[in-house]
Amino acid sequence: MKVLHIEAGRHLYGGARQVLYIVEGLARRGVENLLACPTGSHIARAANAHARVVELPMKGDLDIGLAVRLRRLIAAERPDLVHVHSRRGADLWGGVAARLAHLEPGRGKVHVARLGGYYKLDPFRHAHAWIGNTKGLCDWMIRGGLPAGRVFHITNFADPVHAVADDELAALRRRIDLRPEDCILLTAGRLIEVKGHRYLIDAMSRLPAEIGGRRVRLVVLGDGELADRLAEQARQAGVAERILWAGWQHDPAPWFHVADMVVFPSRDAETLGNVILEAWAYGKPLVVSAFRGAREITRPGEDAWVVPCDDAAALAAGIEQVLRNPDLQARMVTNGRARIARDFSEAAVIAQYRALYAQLLDNR
DSSP: OEEEEEEOOSSOSHHHHHHHHHHHHHHHTTOEEEEEEETTOHHHHHTTTTSEEEEEOOOOTTOHHHHHHHHHHHHHHOOSEEEEEEOTTOHHHHHHHHHHHHHOTTSOOEEEEEESSSOOSGGGTTOSEEEESSHHHHHHHHHTTOOGGGEEEOOOOOOOOOOOOHHHHHHHHHHTTOOTTEEEEEEESOSSGGGOHHHHHHHHHHSOSEETTEEEEEEEEOOOTTHHHHHHHHHHHTOGGGEEEEEOOSOOHHHHHHOSEEEEOOOTTOOOOHHHHHHHHTTOOEEEEOOHHHHHHOOBTTTBEEEOTTOHHHHHHHHHHHHTOHHHHHHHHHHHHHHHHHHSOHHHHHHHHHHHHHHHHHTO
16 A cells, blocks of 8 residues: 655644654555655755655645646545645645645545644545544534535544653753652643643742652643743743753653643644643653643543643643642653553554555545
8 A cells, every 4th residue: 555645734733743653553554654844944955764755845735836836746646545734724735735635636545634723624625534533523524514425523543652862861850950859740742822832830839849849840842832921921920940941842752751740721623632641651640731632632630631632720730639649640650651542553543544544545
């Protein structure tokens, strides 16, 4: 089976990173992958071991050159299936790929559109099938007029935990001046409004500087348009010295290893939230806001401590509650790991993709 994946992300943020995981998982199970992605993108370099990569300029829905290049690529490579991975900001060019896959005559091709959020549906109505990573998203697509029998729920999965050498972890601890008495809260995600970082900074100002004799510090992985505004908020709140802005990390594994807790304060519009899965995979207690993705996949008090969205006071109280309760932490870690093994492992999710591909190809 030969699959052409089309992904517009230039950086390995959550959506593009999940595409990389899918391509890697499919390759390990015998699928021939061809990946079309932006010239010079991070995913182009990262996917080389698992896919034949074709780098293309990708400028949007009105880019006639992109349309021509995709048409030629599809005609030359003759993939069995074209899989467009769409995420925020990529819905317009996704429509180009959708129409090309649909209109290519005489090839018996199947086009699948995978949506990572609540985007405009019109560019994707030409597809033969649609994938949503949450049940809520699938229901929304059906309410938007897509045929229920061709909308499929396949969740995201956690990247297998990467072992990190002890000397590398020791070097990281020295670099960030991590003391034995420190307690590291870790949050990851682009510095954009939907991620809710401002509520976490507010929560830091409400937390005591020490809890249980441990200095509470926050590490923020990510960058984005709100970086300067959030740093200024931290200065005005008097917590700047307790926050480390680590920036975007190509490999976040060492940071998850040294963290004591993961905090994910996204606002309600967040679709799924891969950080939830990463926290469970790395065995870290999780405090998360009750955005729609978290409401669907977490079990409050069992695998996560869930607080209302946009509520800094509740977020601070939840963090303190978990930090002061080792038994609660242990229960959440155990149950989170079990959720990964049962529901969000690479093996389970890639098996669903392969089964769907086979079904669609049999029915074309």
